[in-house]
Amino acid sequence: GQNIDQPTEMTATEGAIVQINCTYQTSGFNGLFWYQQHAGEAPTFLSYNVLDGLEEKGRFSSFLSRSKGYSYLLLKELQMKDSASYLCAVRDTDYKLSFGAGTTVTVRA
Amino acid sequence: ETGVTQTPRHLVMGMTNKKSLKCEQHLGHNAMYWYKQSAKKPLELMFVYNFKEQTENNSVPSRFSPECPNSSHLFLHLHTLQPEDSALYLCASSQDPGQGADTQYFGPGTRLTVL
Numbered sequence: 001g002q003n004i005d006q007p008t009e010m011t012a013t014e015g016a017i018v019q020i021n022c023t024y025q026t027s028g029f030n031g032l033f034w035y036q037q038h039a040g041e042a043p044t045f046l047s048y049n050v051l052d053g054l055e056e057k058g059r060f061s062s063f064l065s066r067s068k069g070y071s072y073l074l075l076k077e078l079q080m081k082d083s084a085s086y087l088c089a090v091r092d093t094d095y096k097l098s099f100g101a102g103t104t105v106t107v108r109a
Numbered sequence: 110e111t112g113v114t115q116t117p118r119h120l121v122m123g124m125t126n127k128k129s130l131k132c133e134q135h136l137g138h139n140a141m142y143w144y145k146q147s148a149k150k151p152l153e154l155m156f157v158y159n160f161k162e163q164t165e166n167n168s169v170p171s172r173f174s175p176e177c178p179n180s181s182h183l184f185l186h187l188h189t190l191q192p193e194d195s196a197l198y199l200c201a202s203s204q205d206p207g208q209g210a211d212t213q214y215f216g217p218g219t220r221l222t223v224l
Binding site for chain 2: 004008030031033035040041042043044045048050087089091095096097098099100101102
């Protein structure tokens with residue numbers, strides 16, 4: 001089966017930077033996704049990486065290293081509204097999407 | 110964001126009840142999905158429909174029965190559920206599940222409690 005690991009919880013201060021790591025062991029690779037999910041709401045798409053390197057979208061950036069089976073999501077200039085769960089998901093060679101358990105980020109004033 | 114809607118948002122049912130969850134997508138997508146999300150666990154894929162045809166049944170118990178009458182609507186029929194089936198049931202849609210960059214868009218979910 002697929003194995004996707006990410007920390008359970010992280011806490012950071014408003015205005016700071018937080019890096020959420022995700023490691024994976026899957027049967028093949030066809031891309032990695034990050035989603036944000038606020039409590040009681042739908043997961044919403046943040047980013048997609050299929051090539052090695054950093055993709056930047058405003059305050060959020062996502063990095064991928066395929067050889068290391070590793071990705072991170074970087075949240076800069078943290079705001080209170082960034083308090084949410086962040087889900088890492090990997091698409092394998094059968095195009096199935098497997099999710100990690102999610103990282104709950106709490107932003108404190 | 111109203112691309113994918115789900116009803117009801119909350120459902121409490123007894124183990125002998127029969128109920129249905131409804132999902133509708135307004136994005137013109139071809140594929141629809143049911144996921145189960147339990148606390149502190151990864152999303153579990155249950156069913157996939159592509160162009161109204163079921164392409165994935167992830168060893169889901171028969172007490173869960175999906176129905177996809179067209180590409181915009183997806184139902185999950187529930188009967189004789191167990192308390193461990195209590196969870197958030199998420200519906201998603203996407204354009205083409207055979208593409209690596211295909212992005213799934215989720216509805217807000219139905220919070221199901223089985224007594």
